[in-house]
Amino acid sequence: MSKNLSELSGRKGLRENLFEELGIAATETGSVSKEKSEELAKEFLFGTANVYGTATFYDFLRPENKGKKVYVCNGSSCLTAGTQEKLRTQLGAEFKDEEIGEMCCLGRCHENSSFFFDGHNYSGNDIENIAAIKAGKKQPIDKYNVGRHGTAVLTCDFPGIDAFYKTLDKALQLTPDQLLAELKTSGLRGRGGAGFPIGFKLESCKNTKGDIKFIVCNADEGDPGAYSDRYLLEERPHAVLLGMIIAGYIAGANNGVVYIRGEYPEAIEITQKAIDDIRAKGFIGENILGSGFNYDFKIIRAQGAYICGEETALLSSIEGQRPEVRVRPPYPTQHGLFNKPTVVNNVETLACIRWVIENGGAAFAAIGRGKSTGTKLASLDSFFNKPGIYEVDMGTPLSVLVNDLGGGFRSSIKAMHIGGPLGGLVPVDKINDLTVDFESFSQNGFLLGHASVVCLPSEFPVIKYIEHLFQFTAHESCGKCFPCRLGSTRGYEMVDKAINTDYKMDRELFTDLITTMEIGSLCALGGGLPLPIRNALKYFENELGQYFS
Numbered sequence: 001m002s003k004n005l006s007e008l009s010g011r012k013g014l015r016e017n018l019f020e021e022l023g024i025a026a027t028e029t030g031s032v033s034k035e036k037s038e039e040l041a042k043e044f045l046f047g048t049a050n051v052y053g054t055a056t057f058y059d060f061l062r063p064e065n066k067g068k069k070v071y072v073c074n075g076s077s078c079l080t081a082g083t084q085e086k087l088r089t090q091l092g093a094e095f096k097d098e099e100i101g102e103m104c105c106l107g108r109c110h111e112n113s114s115f116f117f118d119g120h121n122y123s124g125n126d127i128e129n130i131a132a133i134k135a136g137k138k139q140p141i142d143k144y145n146v147g148r149h150g151t152a153v154l155t156c157d158f159p160g161i162d163a164f165y166k167t168l169d170k171a172l173q174l175t176p177d178q179l180l181a182e183l184k185t186s187g188l189r190g191r192g193g194a195g196f197p198i199g200f201k202l203e204s205c206k207n208t209k210g211d212i213k214f215i216v217c218n219a220d221e222g223d224p225g226a227y228s229d230r231y232l233l234e235e236r237p238h239a240v241l242l243g244m245i246i247a248g249y250i251a252g253a254n255n256g257v258v259y260i261r262g263e264y265p266e267a268i269e270i271t272q273k274a275i276d277d278i279r280a281k282g283f284i285g286e287n288i289l290g291s292g293f294n295y296d297f298k299i300i301r302a303q304g305a306y307i308c309g310e311e312t313a314l315l316s317s318i319e320g321q322r323p324e325v326r327v328r329p330p331y332p333t334q335h336g337l338f339n340k341p342t343v344v345n346n347v348e349t350l351a352c353i354r355w356v357i358e359n360g361g362a363a364f365a366a367i368g369r370g371k372s373t374g375t376k377l378a379s380l381d382s383f384f385n386k387p388g389i390y391e392v393d394m395g396t397p398l399s400v401l402v403n404d405l406g407g408g409f410r411s412s413i414k415a416m417h418i419g420g421p422l423g424g425l426v427p428v429d430k431i432n433d434l435t436v437d438f439e440s441f442s443q444n445g446f447l448l449g450h451a452s453v454v455c456l457p458s459e460f461p462v463i464k465y466i467e468h469l470f471q472f473t474a475h476e477s478c479g480k481c482f483p484c485r486l487g488s489t490r491g492y493e494m495v496d497k498a499i500n501t502d503y504k505m506d507r508e509l510f511t512d513l514i515t516t517m518e519i520g521s522l523c524a525l526g527g528g529l530p531l532p533i534r535n536a537l538k539y540f541e542n543e544l545g546q547y548f549s
Protein backbone atom coordinates (compact mmCIF):
# COMPACT_ATOMS: atom_id res chain seq x y z
CA MET A 1 0.00 0.00 0.00
CA SER A 2 2.65 2.52 1.01
CA LYS A 3 4.59 1.67 -2.16
CA ASN A 4 1.50 2.54 -4.22
CA LEU A 5 1.11 5.76 -2.30
CA SER A 6 4.77 6.59 -3.00
CA GLU A 7 4.08 6.20 -6.72
CA LEU A 8 0.91 8.25 -6.43
CA SER A 9 2.70 10.98 -4.55
CA GLY A 10 5.43 10.93 -7.20
CA ARG A 11 2.80 11.87 -9.80
CA LYS A 12 2.96 15.46 -8.63
CA GLY A 13 6.37 15.01 -7.07
CA LEU A 14 7.99 17.99 -5.42
CA ARG A 15 6.21 20.51 -7.61
CA GLU A 16 2.90 20.34 -5.78
CA ASN A 17 3.62 18.58 -2.56
CA LEU A 18 0.88 17.22 -0.31
CA PHE A 19 2.99 17.47 2.87
CA GLU A 20 3.81 21.07 2.08
CA GLU A 21 0.12 21.81 1.41
CA LEU A 22 -0.80 20.39 4.80
CA GLY A 23 1.74 22.68 6.45
CA ILE A 24 0.36 25.70 4.63
CA ALA A 25 -3.20 24.71 5.55
CA ALA A 26 -2.25 24.69 9.23
CA THR A 27 -0.46 28.05 9.21
CA GLU A 28 -3.44 30.21 10.13
CA THR A 29 -5.06 28.24 12.92
CA GLY A 30 -2.39 25.72 13.96
CA SER A 31 -4.07 22.61 12.51
CA VAL A 32 -5.62 21.33 9.29
CA SER A 33 -9.41 21.61 9.10
CA LYS A 34 -11.55 18.58 8.21
CA GLU A 35 -12.76 20.33 5.04
CA LYS A 36 -9.21 21.07 3.89
CA SER A 37 -8.10 17.48 4.58
CA GLU A 38 -10.94 16.20 2.41
CA GLU A 39 -10.15 18.68 -0.32
CA LEU A 40 -6.46 17.68 -0.36
CA ALA A 41 -7.35 13.98 -0.27
CA LYS A 42 -9.41 14.46 -3.44
CA GLU A 43 -6.81 16.61 -5.17
CA PHE A 44 -3.95 14.18 -4.49
CA LEU A 45 -6.11 11.01 -4.86
CA PHE A 46 -4.76 9.94 -1.47
CA GLY A 47 -7.96 8.98 0.36
CA THR A 48 -9.31 10.88 3.36
CA ALA A 49 -8.08 8.31 5.89
CA ASN A 50 -4.50 8.59 4.63
CA VAL A 51 -4.52 12.38 4.76
CA TYR A 52 -6.15 12.33 8.19
CA GLY A 53 -3.53 9.80 9.40
CA THR A 54 -0.77 12.10 8.19
CA ALA A 55 -2.19 15.36 9.51
CA THR A 56 -2.88 13.99 12.98
CA PHE A 57 0.64 12.52 13.29
CA TYR A 58 2.57 15.76 13.51
CA ASP A 59 2.83 18.06 16.53
CA PHE A 60 2.20 21.18 14.41
CA LEU A 61 -0.68 19.85 12.32
CA ARG A 62 -2.82 17.87 14.73
CA PRO A 63 -6.11 19.22 16.10
CA GLU A 64 -4.58 19.68 19.60
CA ASN A 65 -2.27 22.31 18.12
CA LYS A 66 -5.17 24.58 17.19
CA GLY A 67 -4.94 28.05 18.68
CA LYS A 68 -1.38 27.74 19.98
CA LYS A 69 0.55 30.98 19.73
CA VAL A 70 3.73 30.40 21.69
CA TYR A 71 5.67 27.19 22.26
CA VAL A 72 7.85 26.21 25.22
CA CYS A 73 10.82 23.93 24.51
CA ASN A 74 10.40 20.59 26.28
CA GLY A 75 13.75 19.10 25.14
CA SER A 76 16.19 17.31 27.45
CA SER A 77 18.61 20.21 27.81
CA CYS A 78 15.95 22.73 28.90
CA LEU A 79 14.60 20.02 31.22
CA THR A 80 17.87 19.34 33.04
CA ALA A 81 18.64 23.08 33.15
CA GLY A 82 15.32 23.48 35.00
CA THR A 83 14.41 26.70 33.23
CA GLN A 84 11.03 25.89 31.72
CA GLU A 85 8.65 26.09 34.67
CA LYS A 86 9.55 29.69 35.36
CA LEU A 87 9.48 30.45 31.64
CA ARG A 88 5.96 29.09 31.33
CA THR A 89 4.80 31.20 34.28
CA GLN A 90 6.31 34.31 32.71
CA LEU A 91 4.67 33.52 29.35
CA GLY A 92 1.40 33.20 31.25
CA ALA A 93 1.46 36.96 31.82
CA GLU A 94 1.11 37.57 28.08
CA PHE A 95 -0.67 34.46 26.78
CA LYS A 96 -3.70 32.43 27.81
CA ASP A 97 -2.96 28.91 29.00
CA GLU A 98 -4.54 27.36 25.92
CA GLU A 99 -2.31 29.49 23.66
CA ILE A 100 0.88 27.94 25.09
CA GLY A 101 2.05 24.78 23.36
CA GLU A 102 5.24 22.71 23.43
CA MET A 103 8.01 22.03 20.91
CA CYS A 104 10.78 19.50 21.29
CA CYS A 105 14.21 21.11 21.27
CA LEU A 106 14.61 24.44 19.55
CA GLY A 107 18.39 24.00 19.40
CA ARG A 108 18.96 26.81 21.90
CA CYS A 109 20.63 24.40 24.34
CA HIS A 110 23.53 26.79 24.84
CA GLU A 111 21.38 29.01 27.06
CA ASN A 112 18.00 27.28 27.54
CA SER A 113 14.80 29.09 28.66
CA SER A 114 13.85 28.51 25.01
CA PHE A 115 10.57 29.33 23.36
CA PHE A 116 9.16 29.84 19.87
CA PHE A 117 6.97 32.77 18.94
CA ASP A 118 5.72 34.04 15.59
CA GLY A 119 8.29 32.28 13.43
CA HIS A 120 11.33 32.91 15.64
CA ASN A 121 13.17 31.21 18.47
CA TYR A 122 14.15 32.93 21.70
CA SER A 123 16.21 31.86 24.70
CA GLY A 124 18.30 33.01 27.67
CA ASN A 125 17.10 36.36 29.00
CA ASP A 126 14.71 37.00 26.09
CA ILE A 127 11.73 36.13 28.25
CA GLU A 128 12.35 39.30 30.25
CA ASN A 129 11.33 41.21 27.11
CA ILE A 130 8.29 39.14 26.26
CA ALA A 131 5.94 42.13 26.03
CA ALA A 132 8.24 43.83 23.49
CA ILE A 133 8.67 40.55 21.59
CA LYS A 134 4.91 40.10 21.43
CA ALA A 135 4.50 43.65 20.18
CA GLY A 136 7.08 42.96 17.43
CA LYS A 137 9.52 45.46 18.90
CA LYS A 138 12.38 43.07 19.66
CA GLN A 139 14.33 40.89 17.25
CA PRO A 140 15.76 37.52 18.29
CA ILE A 141 19.48 37.33 19.04
CA ASP A 142 21.39 34.06 18.90
CA LYS A 143 24.98 33.98 20.12
CA TYR A 144 27.11 30.99 21.04
CA ASN A 145 30.77 30.06 20.97
CA VAL A 146 32.28 28.41 17.91
CA GLY A 147 35.75 26.93 18.18
CA ARG A 148 37.91 24.01 17.22
CA HIS A 149 40.74 21.67 18.12
CA GLY A 150 42.53 20.52 14.98
CA THR A 151 41.59 20.98 11.35
CA ALA A 152 38.97 23.48 10.21
CA VAL A 153 36.90 21.40 7.80
CA LEU A 154 33.51 22.83 8.72
CA THR A 155 34.28 25.86 10.85
CA CYS A 156 36.72 27.46 8.41
CA ASP A 157 36.08 31.03 7.26
CA PHE A 158 33.66 31.44 4.37
CA PRO A 159 35.50 33.16 1.50
CA GLY A 160 32.37 34.38 -0.35
CA ILE A 161 30.15 32.58 -2.83
CA ASP A 162 32.32 32.94 -5.95
CA ALA A 163 35.50 31.71 -4.28
CA PHE A 164 33.68 28.90 -2.50
CA TYR A 165 31.99 27.57 -5.64
CA LYS A 166 35.30 27.31 -7.50
CA THR A 167 35.24 23.78 -6.09
CA LEU A 168 32.09 23.17 -8.13
CA ASP A 169 33.90 24.11 -11.31
CA LYS A 170 36.74 21.79 -10.32
CA ALA A 171 34.33 18.96 -9.51
CA LEU A 172 32.40 19.26 -12.78
CA GLN A 173 35.64 18.89 -14.74
CA LEU A 174 36.20 15.51 -13.12
CA THR A 175 34.12 12.42 -13.80
CA PRO A 176 31.60 11.11 -11.25
CA ASP A 177 33.85 8.05 -10.84
CA GLN A 178 36.89 10.19 -10.02
CA LEU A 179 34.92 12.13 -7.40
CA LEU A 180 33.50 8.94 -5.97
CA ALA A 181 37.00 7.53 -5.65
CA GLU A 182 38.05 10.60 -3.61
CA LEU A 183 35.09 10.20 -1.28
CA LYS A 184 35.83 6.52 -0.81
CA THR A 185 39.47 7.28 -0.07
CA SER A 186 38.40 9.90 2.47
CA GLY A 187 36.60 7.28 4.55
CA LEU A 188 33.86 9.88 5.24
CA ARG A 189 31.17 8.23 7.34
CA GLY A 190 27.66 9.48 8.04
CA ARG A 191 27.46 12.01 10.86
CA GLY A 192 23.72 11.48 11.48
CA GLY A 193 24.29 8.61 13.90
CA ALA A 194 24.90 5.33 12.11
CA GLY A 195 28.33 6.15 10.67
CA PHE A 196 27.70 4.52 7.28
CA PRO A 197 30.30 5.40 4.59
CA ILE A 198 28.85 7.92 2.13
CA GLY A 199 30.86 6.49 -0.78
CA PHE A 200 28.91 3.21 -0.70
CA LYS A 201 25.54 4.97 -0.73
CA LEU A 202 26.47 7.22 -3.64
CA GLU A 203 27.88 4.29 -5.57
CA SER A 204 24.76 2.20 -4.99
CA CYS A 205 22.51 5.05 -6.17
CA LYS A 206 24.79 5.75 -9.14
CA ASN A 207 24.59 2.09 -10.18
CA THR A 208 20.81 1.92 -9.87
CA LYS A 209 19.04 2.67 -13.14
CA GLY A 210 16.55 5.54 -13.12
CA ASP A 211 15.77 8.79 -14.94
CA ILE A 212 14.84 10.57 -11.76
CA LYS A 213 17.02 10.37 -8.64
CA PHE A 214 17.20 12.41 -5.46
CA ILE A 215 19.75 13.61 -2.93
CA VAL A 216 17.94 14.25 0.34
CA CYS A 217 19.59 16.23 3.09
CA ASN A 218 18.39 15.11 6.49
CA ALA A 219 18.15 18.38 8.41
CA ASP A 220 15.62 17.12 10.90
CA GLU A 221 18.18 17.29 13.76
CA GLY A 222 15.72 16.01 16.31
CA ASP A 223 18.18 14.95 19.01
CA PRO A 224 17.53 17.24 21.97
CA GLY A 225 20.86 18.88 22.77
CA ALA A 226 22.13 18.91 19.17
CA TYR A 227 22.38 22.17 17.27
CA SER A 228 25.40 21.59 15.03
CA ASP A 229 23.25 21.04 11.91
CA ARG A 230 21.49 24.30 12.77
CA TYR A 231 24.92 25.96 12.94
CA LEU A 232 25.81 24.64 9.48
CA LEU A 233 22.49 25.62 7.88
CA GLU A 234 22.54 29.09 9.39
CA GLU A 235 26.26 29.89 9.27
CA ARG A 236 27.64 27.66 6.51
CA PRO A 237 24.65 26.86 4.24
CA HIS A 238 26.81 26.83 1.10
CA ALA A 239 28.92 23.96 2.44
CA VAL A 240 25.74 21.88 2.70
CA LEU A 241 24.34 22.95 -0.68
CA LEU A 242 27.61 22.49 -2.55
CA GLY A 243 28.00 19.04 -0.99
CA MET A 244 24.54 18.13 -2.22
CA ILE A 245 25.24 19.35 -5.76
CA ILE A 246 28.46 17.31 -5.95
CA ALA A 247 26.67 14.27 -4.48
CA GLY A 248 24.00 14.71 -7.17
CA TYR A 249 26.60 14.87 -9.92
CA ILE A 250 28.19 11.64 -8.66
CA ALA A 251 24.91 9.71 -8.27
CA GLY A 252 23.25 11.10 -11.41
CA ALA A 253 20.61 12.92 -9.38
CA ASN A 254 19.24 16.28 -10.52
CA ASN A 255 17.10 17.00 -7.48
CA GLY A 256 18.18 18.06 -4.02
CA VAL A 257 15.66 18.08 -1.20
CA VAL A 258 16.55 19.76 2.09
CA TYR A 259 14.19 18.51 4.79
CA ILE A 260 14.51 21.05 7.61
CA ARG A 261 12.72 20.82 10.93
CA GLY A 262 10.01 23.39 11.56
CA GLU A 263 11.59 24.17 14.93
CA TYR A 264 14.44 25.88 13.04
CA PRO A 265 12.64 28.76 11.25
CA GLU A 266 15.81 30.81 10.82
CA ALA A 267 17.65 27.86 9.24
CA ILE A 268 14.85 27.49 6.67
CA GLU A 269 14.97 31.17 5.78
CA ILE A 270 18.77 31.34 5.51
CA THR A 271 19.04 28.16 3.46
CA GLN A 272 16.35 29.39 1.05
CA LYS A 273 18.24 32.66 0.61
CA ALA A 274 21.46 30.75 -0.06
CA ILE A 275 19.65 28.71 -2.74
CA ASP A 276 18.30 31.89 -4.34
CA ASP A 277 21.79 33.42 -4.30
CA ILE A 278 23.41 30.52 -6.13
CA ARG A 279 20.57 30.34 -8.61
CA ALA A 280 21.24 33.98 -9.49
CA LYS A 281 24.90 33.10 -10.06
CA GLY A 282 24.17 30.09 -12.26
CA PHE A 283 25.57 27.48 -9.84
CA ILE A 284 22.25 25.61 -9.99
CA GLY A 285 19.68 25.25 -12.74
CA GLU A 286 20.22 23.96 -16.27
CA ASN A 287 23.62 23.14 -17.74
CA ILE A 288 25.60 24.31 -14.72
CA LEU A 289 28.85 26.06 -15.75
CA GLY A 290 28.45 24.57 -19.24
CA SER A 291 28.82 21.02 -17.91
CA GLY A 292 25.51 19.68 -19.18
CA PHE A 293 24.58 18.84 -15.58
CA ASN A 294 21.26 20.12 -14.20
CA TYR A 295 20.47 20.43 -10.52
CA ASP A 296 17.94 22.25 -8.37
CA PHE A 297 16.74 22.37 -4.79
CA LYS A 298 13.53 22.17 -2.87
CA ILE A 299 13.22 22.88 0.85
CA ILE A 300 10.62 20.91 2.77
CA ARG A 301 9.59 22.34 6.15
CA ALA A 302 9.00 19.52 8.64
CA GLN A 303 6.09 19.66 11.06
CA GLY A 304 7.36 18.36 14.39
CA ALA A 305 8.00 14.61 14.62
CA TYR A 306 11.31 13.17 15.89
CA ILE A 307 10.88 9.95 13.93
CA CYS A 308 11.08 11.88 10.65
CA GLY A 309 14.84 12.02 11.26
CA GLU A 310 14.88 8.27 10.55
CA GLU A 311 15.61 8.18 6.85
CA THR A 312 12.72 6.02 5.63
CA ALA A 313 10.16 7.83 7.79
CA LEU A 314 11.58 11.05 6.37
CA LEU A 315 10.91 9.85 2.82
CA SER A 316 7.32 8.91 3.69
CA SER A 317 6.96 12.33 5.28
CA ILE A 318 7.97 14.14 2.09
CA GLU A 319 5.50 11.96 0.20
CA GLY A 320 2.69 13.11 2.47
CA GLN A 321 2.26 9.63 3.95
CA ARG A 322 2.08 8.88 7.66
CA PRO A 323 5.80 8.81 8.52
CA GLU A 324 6.17 5.21 9.59
CA VAL A 325 9.57 3.57 9.38
CA ARG A 326 9.94 1.28 6.34
CA VAL A 327 11.37 -2.22 6.40
CA ARG A 328 14.74 -2.46 4.64
CA PRO A 329 15.69 -3.83 2.13
CA PRO A 330 14.87 -2.32 -0.29
CA TYR A 331 17.18 0.54 0.65
CA PRO A 332 16.49 4.13 -0.34
CA THR A 333 19.30 4.01 -2.89
CA GLN A 334 17.11 1.56 -4.83
CA HIS A 335 13.56 2.51 -3.81
CA GLY A 336 13.63 5.87 -2.13
CA LEU A 337 11.63 9.07 -2.52
CA PHE A 338 8.60 8.45 -4.76
CA ASN A 339 10.11 4.97 -5.27
CA LYS A 340 13.11 6.48 -7.09
CA PRO A 341 16.80 5.92 -6.26
CA THR A 342 17.64 8.27 -3.40
CA VAL A 343 20.62 9.07 -1.20
CA VAL A 344 19.76 10.38 2.27
CA ASN A 345 22.57 12.01 4.18
CA ASN A 346 22.96 14.14 7.25
CA VAL A 347 23.73 17.87 6.98
CA GLU A 348 27.22 17.50 8.45
CA THR A 349 28.15 14.57 6.21
CA LEU A 350 27.19 16.53 3.10
CA ALA A 351 28.97 19.63 4.36
CA CYS A 352 32.28 17.69 4.46
CA ILE A 353 32.22 16.86 0.74
CA ARG A 354 33.56 20.17 -0.51
CA TRP A 355 36.64 19.92 1.74
CA VAL A 356 37.30 16.38 0.52
CA ILE A 357 37.11 17.39 -3.14
CA GLU A 358 39.17 20.54 -2.58
CA ASN A 359 41.91 18.88 -0.50
CA GLY A 360 41.72 15.25 -1.62
CA GLY A 361 40.35 12.13 0.02
CA ALA A 362 43.75 11.17 1.41
CA ALA A 363 44.05 14.50 3.27
CA PHE A 364 40.68 13.90 4.93
CA ALA A 365 41.61 10.32 5.78
CA ALA A 366 44.81 11.59 7.42
CA ILE A 367 42.71 13.46 10.00
CA GLY A 368 41.15 11.43 12.78
CA ARG A 369 41.66 8.01 14.21
CA GLY A 370 41.27 4.56 12.64
CA LYS A 371 37.98 4.24 10.79
CA SER A 372 36.76 7.56 12.19
CA THR A 373 38.27 9.95 9.70
CA GLY A 374 37.90 13.72 9.49
CA THR A 375 36.42 15.96 12.12
CA LYS A 376 33.23 16.02 14.19
CA LEU A 377 31.11 18.90 15.39
CA ALA A 378 29.97 18.70 18.99
CA SER A 379 27.17 20.72 20.64
CA LEU A 380 27.77 21.74 24.26
CA ASP A 381 24.87 22.85 26.45
CA SER A 382 24.52 25.61 29.02
CA PHE A 383 26.20 23.65 31.84
CA PHE A 384 29.56 24.38 30.23
CA ASN A 385 31.39 27.60 30.98
CA LYS A 386 31.76 28.08 27.23
CA PRO A 387 28.71 26.46 25.62
CA GLY A 388 28.72 26.29 21.85
CA ILE A 389 29.65 24.35 18.74
CA TYR A 390 33.13 22.89 18.57
CA GLU A 391 34.85 21.08 15.73
CA VAL A 392 37.39 18.47 16.80
CA ASP A 393 39.54 16.03 14.88
CA MET A 394 38.08 12.56 15.37
CA GLY A 395 40.10 10.87 18.11
CA THR A 396 40.47 14.04 20.21
CA PRO A 397 40.31 13.22 23.94
CA LEU A 398 36.85 13.96 25.34
CA SER A 399 38.60 15.86 28.15
CA VAL A 400 39.88 18.38 25.57
CA LEU A 401 36.33 19.02 24.38
CA VAL A 402 34.94 19.28 27.91
CA ASN A 403 37.71 21.19 29.65
CA ASP A 404 39.78 23.03 27.06
CA LEU A 405 37.09 23.98 24.57
CA GLY A 406 34.00 23.94 26.80
CA GLY A 407 35.88 25.55 29.71
CA GLY A 408 34.69 22.85 32.13
CA PHE A 409 31.36 22.78 33.95
CA ARG A 410 29.86 25.84 35.60
CA SER A 411 28.24 23.69 38.31
CA SER A 412 28.43 20.14 39.62
CA ILE A 413 27.58 17.53 36.96
CA LYS A 414 27.21 13.77 37.42
CA ALA A 415 26.71 12.59 33.84
CA MET A 416 26.61 13.72 30.25
CA HIS A 417 24.04 12.36 27.85
CA ILE A 418 26.02 12.25 24.62
CA GLY A 419 24.59 11.50 21.17
CA GLY A 420 20.92 12.31 21.68
CA PRO A 421 18.15 10.43 23.47
CA LEU A 422 19.43 7.13 22.06
CA GLY A 423 23.04 7.85 22.98
CA GLY A 424 24.89 6.71 26.07
CA LEU A 425 24.74 8.24 29.54
CA VAL A 426 28.39 8.93 30.31
CA PRO A 427 29.27 9.38 33.99
CA VAL A 428 31.74 12.23 34.53
CA ASP A 429 34.43 9.89 35.86
CA LYS A 430 34.64 8.34 32.36
CA ILE A 431 35.67 11.60 30.70
CA ASN A 432 39.35 10.67 30.67
CA ASP A 433 38.66 7.20 29.17
CA LEU A 434 37.02 8.42 25.96
CA THR A 435 38.08 10.00 22.71
CA VAL A 436 35.66 11.64 20.30
CA ASP A 437 35.26 8.96 17.64
CA PHE A 438 32.81 6.19 16.79
CA GLU A 439 35.02 3.32 18.03
CA SER A 440 36.02 4.73 21.39
CA PHE A 441 32.41 5.39 22.32
CA SER A 442 31.08 2.01 21.19
CA GLN A 443 33.98 0.08 22.77
CA ASN A 444 33.17 1.73 26.10
CA GLY A 445 29.46 0.96 25.86
CA PHE A 446 28.31 4.40 24.70
CA LEU A 447 27.42 5.99 21.33
CA LEU A 448 28.96 9.04 19.69
CA GLY A 449 25.84 9.68 17.61
CA HIS A 450 25.63 13.28 16.51
CA ALA A 451 27.89 14.31 19.46
CA SER A 452 25.43 16.48 21.32
CA VAL A 453 26.15 16.85 25.03
CA VAL A 454 23.32 17.31 27.55
CA CYS A 455 24.54 17.53 31.15
CA LEU A 456 22.82 15.99 34.12
CA PRO A 457 23.43 18.17 37.18
CA SER A 458 24.29 16.36 40.42
CA GLU A 459 20.94 17.24 42.01
CA PHE A 460 18.85 15.96 39.03
CA PRO A 461 17.46 12.48 39.87
CA VAL A 462 18.54 9.86 37.31
CA ILE A 463 15.14 8.17 37.67
CA LYS A 464 13.46 11.40 36.49
CA TYR A 465 15.73 11.40 33.46
CA ILE A 466 14.82 7.78 32.66
CA GLU A 467 11.15 8.72 32.95
CA HIS A 468 11.76 11.59 30.51
CA LEU A 469 13.42 9.25 28.00
CA PHE A 470 10.55 6.75 28.10
CA GLN A 471 8.02 9.56 27.79
CA PHE A 472 9.92 11.07 24.85
CA THR A 473 10.01 7.70 23.06
CA ALA A 474 6.33 7.02 23.76
CA HIS A 475 5.43 10.39 22.26
CA GLU A 476 7.68 10.03 19.24
CA SER A 477 7.17 6.33 18.44
CA CYS A 478 5.77 5.91 14.91
CA GLY A 479 3.74 2.98 16.20
CA LYS A 480 4.76 0.51 13.52
CA CYS A 481 6.25 -2.14 15.81
CA PHE A 482 4.90 -3.15 19.21
CA PRO A 483 8.13 -3.46 21.26
CA CYS A 484 8.61 0.28 20.84
CA ARG A 485 4.97 1.37 20.72
CA LEU A 486 3.92 -0.56 23.82
CA GLY A 487 7.31 -0.88 25.52
CA SER A 488 7.93 2.85 25.72
CA THR A 489 4.48 3.53 27.21
CA ARG A 490 4.66 0.63 29.69
CA GLY A 491 8.18 1.70 30.69
CA TYR A 492 6.98 5.24 31.28
CA GLU A 493 4.04 4.03 33.37
CA MET A 494 6.26 1.78 35.51
CA VAL A 495 8.84 4.45 36.21
CA ASP A 496 6.21 7.11 36.83
CA LYS A 497 4.46 4.83 39.34
CA ALA A 498 7.75 4.03 41.09
CA ILE A 499 8.54 7.75 41.42
CA ASN A 500 5.12 8.82 42.64
CA THR A 501 3.91 5.89 44.81
CA ASP A 502 5.32 3.11 47.02
CA TYR A 503 5.40 0.79 44.01
CA LYS A 504 8.70 -1.02 43.45
CA MET A 505 9.59 -2.17 39.94
CA ASP A 506 10.31 -5.85 39.37
CA ARG A 507 13.89 -5.82 38.11
CA GLU A 508 13.44 -8.91 35.92
CA LEU A 509 10.32 -7.48 34.31
CA PHE A 510 12.05 -4.15 33.73
CA THR A 511 15.07 -5.87 32.18
CA ASP A 512 12.81 -8.01 29.99
CA LEU A 513 11.03 -4.88 28.82
CA ILE A 514 14.17 -3.08 27.70
CA THR A 515 15.66 -6.26 26.20
CA THR A 516 12.47 -6.75 24.15
CA MET A 517 12.68 -3.18 22.94
CA GLU A 518 16.36 -3.57 22.13
CA ILE A 519 16.13 -6.74 20.08
CA GLY A 520 12.55 -6.53 18.78
CA SER A 521 12.24 -2.96 17.55
CA LEU A 522 12.32 -2.22 13.86
CA CYS A 523 14.40 0.94 14.14
CA ALA A 524 16.82 2.59 16.50
CA LEU A 525 14.17 4.60 18.35
CA GLY A 526 12.78 1.65 20.28
CA GLY A 527 16.01 -0.29 19.78
CA GLY A 528 18.26 2.50 21.02
CA LEU A 529 16.42 3.74 24.09
CA PRO A 530 17.69 0.85 26.27
CA LEU A 531 21.32 2.01 25.91
CA PRO A 532 21.14 5.09 28.17
CA ILE A 533 18.87 3.18 30.54
CA ARG A 534 21.38 0.33 30.84
CA ASN A 535 24.15 2.89 31.38
CA ALA A 536 22.06 4.48 34.14
CA LEU A 537 21.45 1.10 35.79
CA LYS A 538 25.16 0.29 35.61
CA TYR A 539 26.58 3.57 36.86
CA PHE A 540 23.83 4.94 39.11
CA GLU A 541 22.65 1.84 41.00
CA ASN A 542 23.16 3.78 44.26
CA GLU A 543 20.34 6.12 43.19
CA LEU A 544 18.16 3.67 41.31
CA GLY A 545 18.23 0.65 43.66
CA GLN A 546 15.44 2.10 45.84
CA TYR A 547 12.94 1.97 42.94
CA PHE A 548 13.25 -1.81 42.48
CA SER A 549 11.88 -4.61 44.67
Ligand SMILES: Cc1cc2nc3c(=O)[nH]c(=O)nc-3n(C[C@H](O)[C@H](O)[C@H](O)COP(=O)(O)O)c2cc1C
Pocket residue numbers: 189190191192193194195196218219220221222223306307308309310311312344345346347349350523524525
Ligand atom coordinates in the same frame (compact mmCIF):
# COMPACT_ATOMS: atom_id res chain seq x y z
C1 LIG B 1 14.79 7.67 15.55
C2 LIG B 1 15.85 8.13 14.62
C3 LIG B 1 16.06 9.49 14.45
C4 LIG B 1 17.05 9.94 13.58
N1 LIG B 1 17.24 11.28 13.45
C5 LIG B 1 18.17 11.74 12.58
C6 LIG B 1 18.34 13.13 12.39
O1 LIG B 1 17.66 13.96 13.02
N2 LIG B 1 19.29 13.53 11.50
C7 LIG B 1 20.04 12.63 10.78
O2 LIG B 1 20.85 13.04 9.95
N3 LIG B 1 19.90 11.31 10.96
C8 LIG B 1 18.97 10.85 11.83
N4 LIG B 1 18.80 9.50 11.97
C9 LIG B 1 19.63 8.60 11.14
C10 LIG B 1 19.03 8.43 9.75
O3 LIG B 1 18.11 7.35 9.77
C11 LIG B 1 20.10 8.12 8.70
O4 LIG B 1 20.93 7.10 9.17
C12 LIG B 1 20.94 9.33 8.34
O5 LIG B 1 20.16 10.43 7.95
C13 LIG B 1 21.87 8.96 7.19
O6 LIG B 1 22.75 10.02 6.95
P1 LIG B 1 24.30 9.88 7.29
O7 LIG B 1 24.75 8.58 6.69
O8 LIG B 1 24.92 11.05 6.63
O9 LIG B 1 24.43 9.89 8.77
C14 LIG B 1 17.84 9.02 12.85
C15 LIG B 1 17.63 7.65 13.03
C16 LIG B 1 16.65 7.21 13.91
C17 LIG B 1 16.44 5.75 14.08
Ligand code: SF4
Pocket residue numbers: 307325476477478479480481482484485521522523524525526527
Ligand atom coordinates in the same frame (compact mmCIF):
# COMPACT_ATOMS: atom_id res chain seq x y z
S1 SF4 C 1 11.08 1.22 16.86
FE1 SF4 C 1 9.40 2.70 17.26
S2 SF4 C 1 9.77 4.34 15.85
FE2 SF4 C 1 10.97 2.59 15.12
S3 SF4 C 1 9.62 1.47 13.71
FE3 SF4 C 1 9.24 0.60 15.71
S4 SF4 C 1 7.48 1.79 16.49
FE4 SF4 C 1 8.35 2.96 14.82
